[in-house]
């Protein structure tokens with residue numbers, strides 16, 4: 442489904458160039474639940490942004506279903522994002538001036554075809570997140586965890602096949618964290634492909650594949666078998682993730 446080929450992303454920092462991604466290559470298959478772990482500053486948000494068509498790589502290519510997303514013009518990329526990606530941003534991405542329901546409906550505005558607002562679907566998603574009684578609340582009236590749930594409902598609004606989530610459980614208590622992770626599991630079981638980044642190693646146990654980031658590189662930890670497995674990623678012996686550039690699908 443996604444293939445990153447030799448992707449480098451550098452930023453101009455105050456004291457010089459920061460290479461957040463250093464010739465990274467990997468593949469995510471349709472139906473994977475990938476958890477990317479790594480310490481703060483290791484490039485997790487960067488890799489998600491590059492995969493999600495939000496952050497242009499300095500070099501390299503990202504293919505989504507065989508299409509090179511960074512070769513598309515901005516309009517086509519926006520269309521692709523609206524149809525295929527649900528993106529949960531690191532800082533609960535809700536618009537303060539919109540209610541819960543309006544926030545959840547918002548992604549429909551980016552669909553290529555004008556759509557009649559699908560109120561019942563949006564309400565259903567809000568209910569699924571346990572916020573059925575808060576439909577008309579504004580974000581400032583919600584807790585951090587509730588805002589994150591609104592952001593997740595919003596990411597699901599266009600029924601994207603791929604969910605990209607950046608620390609969706611950051612700063613949450615462990616009970617709310619489990620609730621959100623169990624929701625992700627059920628979404629995964631219902632057929633979504635999920636890529637989630639986190640600094641919390643324990644969440645790797647939910648994934649069927651675990652990648653670890655350090656030093657601008659990405660490694661796949663072997664032997665993840667899904668939710669039943671509980672692992673200590675620090676003790677795993679990392680091996681280089683799928684790196685055969687020649688095998689990457691070309692458009």
Ligand SMILES: Nc1ncnc2c1ncn2[C@@H]1O[C@H](COP(=O)(O)OP(=O)(O)OP(=O)(O)O)[C@@H](O)[C@H]1O
Nearest residue numbers: 452453454459461480481482483484485486487640
């Ligand atoms: N816009 C930017 N300009 C300069 N440097 C940046 C920029 N964005 C990120 N960086 C740097 O790139 C590196 C990777 O950042 P990134 O946000 O991807 O890390 P992260 O793993 O998501 O960290 P965290 O767990 O704290 O969210 C860091 O060293 C960061 O300081």
Ligand SMILES: [Mg+2]
Nearest residue numbers: 485486487531
């Ligand atoms: Mg980050």
